[in-house]
Amino acid sequence: MPRCSKRQLFLRRxxxxxxxxxxxxxxRFLLDMEDEDEDYMDLxxxxxxxxxxxxxxxxxxxxxxxxxxxxxxxxxxxxxxEKFTETEFKEHFRVSRDMFWAIHARICNDVEFVxxxxxxxxxxxxxxxxxxxxxFLGSNGNEAxxxxxxxxxxxxxxxxxxxxxRMVVVLLKHLDETVFWPEADERxxxxxxxxxxxxxxxxxxxxxxxxxxxxLKPQLGGEDYFSRKSCYAVNALITCDDIGRVRDVVIGWPxxxxxxxxxxxxxxxxxxxxxxxxxxYLLGDSAFGASRVxxxxxxxxxGANFPRERExxxxxxxxxxxxxxx
Numbered sequence: 171m172p173r174c175s176k177r178q179l180f181l182r183r184x185x186x187x188x189x190x191x192x193x194x195x196x197x198r199f200l201l202d203m204e205d206e207d208e209d210y211m212d213l214x215x216x217x218x219x220x221x222x223x224x225x226x227x228x229x230x231x232x233x234x235x236x237x238x239x240x241x242x243x244x245x246x247x248x249x250x251x252e253k254f255t256e257t258e259f260k261e262h263f264r265v266s267r268d269m270f271w272a273i274h275a276r277i278c279n280d281v282e283f284v285x286x287x288x289x290x291x292x293x294x295x296x297x298x299x300x301x302x303x304x305x306f307l308g309s310n311g312n313e314a315x316x317x318x319x320x321x322x323x324x325x326x327x328x329x330x331x332x333x334x335x336r337m338v339v340v341l342l343k344h345l346d347e348t349v350f351w352p353e354a355d356e357r358x359x360x361x362x363x364x365x366x367x368x369x370x371x372x373x374x375x376x377x378x379x380x381x382x383x384x385x386l387k388p389q390l391g392g393e394d395y396f397s398r399k400s401c402y403a404v405n406a407l408i409t410c411d412d413i414g415r416v417r418d419v420v421i422g423w424p425x426x427x428x429x430x431x432x433x434x435x436x437x438x439x440x441x442x443x444x445x446x447x448x449x450x451y452l453l454g455d456s457a458f459g460a461s462r463v464x465x466x467x468x469x470x471x472x473g474a475n476f477p478r479e480r481e482x483x484x485x486x487x488x489x490x491x492x493x494x495x496x
Contacts (some may be wrong), residue, residue, distance in 0.1 A: 379429030397425030
């Protein structure tokens with residue numbers, strides 16, 4: 171015999187009580203014993219039964235919250251209460267609250283956040299989309315899985331992936347207006363600041379290679395992605411200015427490729443006349459080869475004396491104050 175749910179038992183008992191009240195109402199009518207209060211109670215009982223009949227979920231746990239309430243509460247706890255201090259906020263999302271709202275101001279009116287047919291469900295707020303992506307980018311290993319991050323935001327794994335991917339689409343729309351090579355006048359300003367701070371005249375940027383780890387070995391040419399860090403990765407060459415602003419990105423090479431090869435095959439190097447004015451250059455580490463637009467640190471030959479002037483140059487380069495983004 172099939173087992174009845176709690177809802178079915180409740181509706182069955184409610185129907186029995188409603189039928190009993192209807193029988194009593196017929197008896198009062200036959201005996202000419204009208205009672206307005208009882209008639210009103212009969213009407214309320216019938217309406218209540220209809221309401222329960224249309225409600226799919228009659229019994230919820232005391233801690234249940236709707237999906238929209240969960241999302242709203244999470245944003246409030248993260249941004250508007252004392253749950254996270256400024257330091258904790260940075261640890262979770264890798265940006266300050268001021269920077270978060272500056273980014274939000276750029277993307278909050280994007281059409282991606284508006285629900286359009288045939289999608290009828292209301293989409294989450296731009297704040298929550300941005301928090302989801304920042305939390306994902308600031309996590310690694312098992313902590314970066316959709317299931318764990320979904321638990322952090324109290325949403326399903328599928329919803330988390332939708333929020334993350336939608337936010338990536340929105341940010342990529344602003345790529346050209348945020349990451350671009352400076353014009354000649356701005357390069358002069360950058361060179362002046364670098365000379366005042368670090369004593370390197372005519373320098374307009376600092377390139378460096380980094381590895382973006384992959385979770386799995388690629389199926390096509392996987393060996394090429396095995397890097398010097400003993401992991402599978404994609405190589406990225408990032409060039410920034412003195413305040414840590416990203417000015418150029420070359421990404422996509424396998425992790426085993428040397429930084430100098432990435433640089434020598436980049437558009438910036440191939441069309442350097444369009445990127446650099448006379449005497450302008452980049453200042454890199456010893457991985458790069460010297461050229462008109464690249465001055466690297468000197469390499470010390472094995473078993474040979476290191477000239478004093480080169481040692482002084484490397485010391486100045488090594489003692490250069492760290493670049494902090496503003």
